[in-house]
Amino acid sequence: MHRHNPSTSVCSAVLTVSDTRTKENDTSGKEISNLLTEQQHTVHDYQIVKDELSLITSTIQDWCKNPLIQMIIITGGTGFTPRDVTYEAVSNLLDKEMQGFGELFRSLSYIEIGPKSMFSRAVAGSLDGKAIYALPGSTNAVRLAMNKLILPTCQHFVEELNRQ
Secondary structure, three states: OOOOOOOOOOOOEEEEEOOOOOOOOHHHHHHHHHHHHOOOOEEEHHHHHHHHHHHHHHHHHHHOOOOOEEEEEEOOOOOOOOOOOOHHHHHHHOEEEEEHHHHHHHHHHHHHHHHHHHHOOEEEEEEEEEEEEEEOOHHHHHHHHHHHHOOOOOOOOOHHHHHH
């Protein structure tokens, strides 16, 4: 079994997708940044874009060109409203999808919120050697995904993506 170095810091970018959030009231984006920083990871960039496919896609593609950024975490736009297009933007870009992420997220979420968890279209995978995660916009969902799934494994994921 391949073991990762738990002291490795991961350089991240955080994207909030919302038509209404600003940097002042974006609790989910701030929570992601805070949790990353608490675990000694770095947040290289943090942005908010509207629920528009082209804006989400171009931001992800720009960050993938930056050699410093190793992981991108997106919050918002993973539901079923007509404006929710984060899933489409991310899933259409991914080189490889990590099916287990969405499955586990919904399973853990079910324990907390019951059958409404099935409405989440959380997704993760890789693009151009970067780890990509798309999470719901709720701060509780962000905490769940970060604490139970992303933070315990992100170093391993980044190392796997960079293995020769």
